[in-house]
Amino acid sequence: MANSGRRKPPLVADRRKPKTKPKAKPKAKPRRRVTRSKTARRGGPIRRAFSGLLRWVWRIVWGIGWRVGLVAGLIVGLATGYVYTTLPDVAKLLDGRARGSVTLLDREGEVFAWRGDQFGGVVTAQNVSKHLRNAVVATEDKRFYLHPGIDPIGIASAVRINLSEGRGPLSGHGGSTISQQTAKLLCLGVEFNEKDWESEAAYVRDCRQSSLWRKAKEAIYALAMEAKYSKDEVLSIYLNRAYLGGGAYGAEAAAQRYFGKPAAGLNAAEGAMLAGLLTAPSTLAPTSNIERSQNRASVVVRLMEDQGYLTAAEADAAIANPAELSEAAEAQAGGYFADWVMASGPEFFTRDTTEDVIIRTTLDQRIQTAAEDAMQYIFEEKVREGSKAQAAIVVMSADGAVRGMVGGRETKVTGAFNRATQARRQTGSAFKPFVYATALELGYSSQATVTDEPYCLDIPGSGRWCPSNYDHKFHGRVTLTEALKKSYNIPAVKVSESVGRDLVRRVASEFGIQSDLADGPALALGASESTLLEMSGAYAGILNGGSSVTPYGLVELRLLGQDEPLMGTGGGIGERVIREEAAQELIYMMHQVVKSGSGRRAALPDREAAGKTGTTQAARDAWFLGFTADYVVGVWMGYDDNTPLTGVTGGGLPAEIWHETMIRVDEGVPVRPLPMMRAPSRPTQNLGTEQDNQSQPQRQPTQQPGRERKKPIENILRKLLGGG
Structure with missing residues (x-):
């Protein structure tokens, strides 16, 4: 074969474009490999040690923490579950008070104060x-x-x-x-x-x-x-x-x-x-x-x-x-009054009540405001700035129902010391009306006379005592009305000794003065201590015709939600102390005090008023107590520490406080005459004999009145004589 051994050509198409040699890529610069040693990557020995310590601590914290957290969570859960089982129905948790509340209503049924856990x-x-x-x-x-x-x-x-x-x-x-x-x-x-x-x-x-x-x-x-x-x-x-x-x-x-x-x-x-x-x-x-x-x-x-x-x-x-x-x-009316009602009511329904109690009281908010305004006016206008003197006011009806009470200069208070009910102070001449009330009850007339002259008594165990008048003068023979009007001391002592100081003490006590009364002759001059509330109540007995009164503020107490009261009025008019005629004659004598005597500053422009001043030894206390036909007002002034007042007598600032209070209290109240005997016509009698000047005169037997004896004085005499 001709071509045997030859190499066969490839079975591919010829290139359409001339073959070109590709450009060579520029060679990259070789990268320098940076290498670190294991030591460099982990840092220095200190850093490695610190990091290791942190990791070790974290492992411990985490290992312990989640376990502790789990245990704490379980404990909290179990505790919460246990408490959950002890929780009562929600209705039982709404009222958690240990004590009850007391709501006080005024005489009109309006709320004026709250006490306890409201x-x-x-x-x-x-x-x-x-x-x-x-x-x-x-x-x-x-x-x-x-x-x-x-x-x-x-x-x-x-x-x-x-x-x-x-x-x-x-x-x-x-x-x-x-x-x-x-x-x-x-x-x-x-x-x-x-x-x-x-x-x-x-x-x-x-x-x-x-x-x-x-x-x-x-x-x-x-x-x-x-x-x-x-x-x-x-x-x-x-x-x-x-x-x-x-x-x-x-x-x-x-x-x-x-x-x-x-x-x-x-x-x-x-x-x-x-x-x-x-x-x-x-x-x-x-x-x-x-x-x-x-x-x-x-x-x-x-x-x-x-x-x-x-x-x-x-x-x-x-x-x-x-x-x-x-x-x-x-x-914030009646704070002192509310405290008094709470203190005088039954403890299990007031201070320690577990029930919610409603108390209806005698308070008249109009009268309470009148008393507070009068107090504020006098201290702002008539008292020197910076004075620490205090005062108290009580307003009541003739039956002993307290209508207003101020226990100190600060009127908007709760739980404060109440000078109207808690302060026992000598009464001074404010006590004398009870001396003359005894004489009038025994039959003496307001026109009976007594000799204002030097007078001394020998007090067993104390020696010789000779009272004197405020003006240090003697005024001869004066009527009982004149003696009270001018606040003569000697006649008051002689009358007390003449009628019998035991009888005077008994009359005052029957009128509501419950404090221990002095045994000696200084009884007639207010040597005994009493509270303003007691004295105001005793004067209310004179205004109402001679019957005793028990001052009261509580009218009715009942439980919240109930209509039937649990208790009623805790005071009011009691037994007769002196005859009505004697009380009316005494009111006449006290009217003369305001009309032309030591209390002239208390006289009111539109209505009759009667009252009596009182100033104690060294002027430590000053009083004025009196009344119109509708209200009795008592005023006391003094210092809490018994410091003597300067230039203040009962006929001064206390009479003015009384005047300002009564003007506001009687605003809008119809004018009514005082229930007094205006022209006493009984025969004039003389109290005291020539023995008055002896060192220790014998007390004269009680003179019998010229008219039929009445039961009140018979009861008093029977008690004194031990006959019941």
């Missing part, structure tokens, strides 16, 4: 005003509806604030939720038992302690409540148990106490004010300082606005029109 009734988160509910949440726990009972965010924020203010992490702001605060109010379910606690105060202190352990227990209790009750139920417990000042426990009591309306009817300003009290109820109570309460309420309103509960316009309106106290709350 409650008002159960409310729920659904039926209170939305403004109150929102204000409480906005102020106390803005994440209330989001957390399970404890709020870690709130706690962290509280710690941060405390540290920034230089306090300890748990000092100051606590970050407690409403649930935790409710747990504290419930005292973690521990109820007060007298056998287990030294006192109720000790129980309360234990409930309010804020140790770390206590906080932990409150947190567990809060978690259990959140598991057992709904949010609204927890909030309802809080709204019913929280103390809101003024003795008010719970929203309903506070709403009634401060605003005179139910908790369901509160507006935004009022709801904000109540919510603002939760931080410091006693300090911020509007009855203590309304301006401070309104300022705090403004802060709460802005919190409500920030959290969307109020629009800007609503918030501005609430701040522009702040909450105001109701008329009764603003007046």
Whole structure:
């Protein structure tokens, strides 16, 4: 074969384009391989050691931490579960007071004071005003509806604030939720038992302690409540148990106490004010300082606005029109009177009541205001600035019903020392009407005479005693009316010794002066001590025609929700002490005191008045007691520490206080004449003989009256003679 052995050509198409030699790629510079030693990659020995230590610590922390966390979680869960099983029905937790409340009504049936733990009734988160509910949440726990009972965010924020203010992490702001605060109010379910606690105060202190352990227990209790009750139920417990000042426990009591309306009817300003009290109820109570309460309420309103509960316009309106106290709350009338009624009533229904009690009283708020205004006027206009002198006023009807009482210069107080009922002071010449009442009852006339001259007595064990008149003069023979009108001391002592001081003591006691009366001749000059209330009651006995009275303020006591009273009036008119004619003649004599005697400053422009001044030794006490046809008013003035008054007698400032009080009390009251014997016409008698000047005269036998003896004096004489 010709081509055998030849190489066959390839079976491919020829290239259409001339074959070109491809460009060679530029050679990349060889990369320098950087290598690190194992030592360099792990750092130096110090760094390796530190990293290893951190990893080792982390492994320990993690290994222990999750186990501790698991154990703590189990403990908290078990504790929460246990507390859950002990929680009662929510209805049993709403009223947690250990004591009841007392609501005091005036003579017209209007509320004027509250005492005890006021409650008002159960409310729920659904039926209170939305403004109150929102204000409480906005102020106390803005994440209330989001957390399970404890709020870690709130706690962290509280710690941060405390540290920034230089306090300890748990000092100051606590970050407690409403649930935790409710747990504290419930005292973690521990109820007060007298056998287990030294006192109720000790129980309360234990409930309010804020140790770390206590906080932990409150947190567990809060978690259990959140598991057992709904949010609204927890909030309802809080709204019913929280103390809101003024003795008010719970929203309903506070709403009634401060605003005179139910908790369901509160507006935004009022709801904000109540919510603002939760931080410091006693300090911020509007009855203590309304301006401070309104300022705090403004802060709460802005919190409500920030959290969307109020629009800007609503918030501005609430701040522009702040909450105001109701008329009764603003007046704070009759604090001294209310305290007296509470102290004089049965203890188990007043001071220690576990029930809610309603007491209707004799108080007349118009008269109470009149007495307070008179006191304020005199001390502002007539008493020097800075004086520490005190005064007291009692206003009562002729039957002993107390219509008004002021126990000191500060009239808007509660629980203060009551000088009208608690201060026992010498009565001075204010006692003299009972000396002359005895003489009149024995048949002497107001026109009987007695000689005002030097007079001395030898007192066994005390020596010679010679009384003197205030003006240090002698006035010769004077009538009994003149002697009382000018408040002469010597005639009063001589009359007392003549009729028998034992009989004088008996008459005064029968008229209601219960204090221990002096045994010596100084009895006639008011050496004995008494209270203003007792003296006012004794003068009421003169006004009503000679019958004793027991001053009283309580008219009716009943339990809340019941119509039948448990007790009624605890005082009033008692037995006759002197004849009506004798009382009417004594009123005439006392009228002369006001008309032209030592009590002229007490005279009234439009009606007759009668009364008597009284100034004790060294002017430590000054009195004026008197009456018109309708009311008796007693006034005392002095210092609490018995410091002598400067330039003050019973006919001075006390008479002016009496005058200002009576003008206001009798405003609008029809004018009526005094029930007095206007022209005594009995024969004139003389008291005292020439023996009056002897060192120790014999007491003359009691002169028999010229007319038929009456039963009252017979009873008194029978008692003195031991005949029953």
